[in-house]
Amino acid sequence: MNITLSEVVFYIAAVIIMIFSVMTVTTKHMLRSATYLLFVLFSTAMFYFILDYTFLGAAQIIVYAGGIVVLYVFSILLTRSNKNLNLHVKPSKLAAAGITSLVGGAIILFCIYTHGFASTLVPATGDSELDMSTIGEALMGAGKYQYMLPFEAVSVLLLACMIGGIVIARKK
C-alpha cells in the first residue's frame, strides 16, 4: 500500500473543503465566514493543481483569493454586518432548509454512485501538465475548439460590470 504525495494533498484538500464549506454557512461571525470561504477557495485551487490544470489553479488563486475575498472583507467592514448573522431565523425554517439540503445532497450522491462513469481513474497519458502555449492558442484562435468569441464577450462583460459598478456605487 503506497500512497503518493498527490493523494495525500488531495485528501487534505478534500477534508479542508468539506469542513470549512459547512463552517462558512454556519458560523455566526461574518468575517469568519469570509475567512473560511478563503480556505475553501485555496483548497479548490489545490484540486486544480492536482488535476494538472495549473493555469486554472493560478487564476482561481488570483481572482478569487486575491480579488473577491478582499472585496468581501471590505464590504463587510463598510456595511457593519460583522455580527448577528443568524438573527431571527426561526428553528422551523432552519430545519426546513437543513432537510432540503440533506435530501438534495442525498439525491445527487445517489445519482453519482449509480451512474457508472466511463473512466473513474485519470487516463494514463502521463503527468501531462497542460501547456501554457496550448491554452494561449485555444483562447486566441477563432477556429473549432478555440475560444476567441467567449474571450471577447467576457472582456466586454467585465468592462460593462466595471462601468456599472462605478455608476451604481457613485456618490450622488
Add this chain to the structure above:
Amino acid sequence: MEIHIEYYLIVSTVMMVSGIYGFLTRKNILAMLISVELVLNATDINFAVFNRYLFPAHLEGHFFALFGIAIAAAETAVAIAIMINIYRNVRSIETKDIEEMKH
C-alpha cells in the same frame, strides 16, 4: 489507492449543498452572496474534473471553468456595488429591511 472521479464529485456535492443551505438560512445579503460563491465554485470543480477524467484530449471544461471564474468575479463586483448603495440608502443590508419593491 487511486483518486477516483467520485471522490471529487462527493467533495463538490458537499460544497454545493452547504451553499444552498446558507442561501436558504442567511438573513444578510452579503452572507447569501458568499453562499452563492460556494455553489459557483462547486460547479467549476465539476467542469474541471469531468474534463480531466472523461475527455482528457479536449479543453472545453477547463475553459468553461475559466470563464465561470471570470463571470463570478463580475457578478460579485456588481452585487457588492448594489449592496453598498442599498446600505447608503437604507442603513442595513438585512433581507427584512429591504422590501420596498416587494409589494
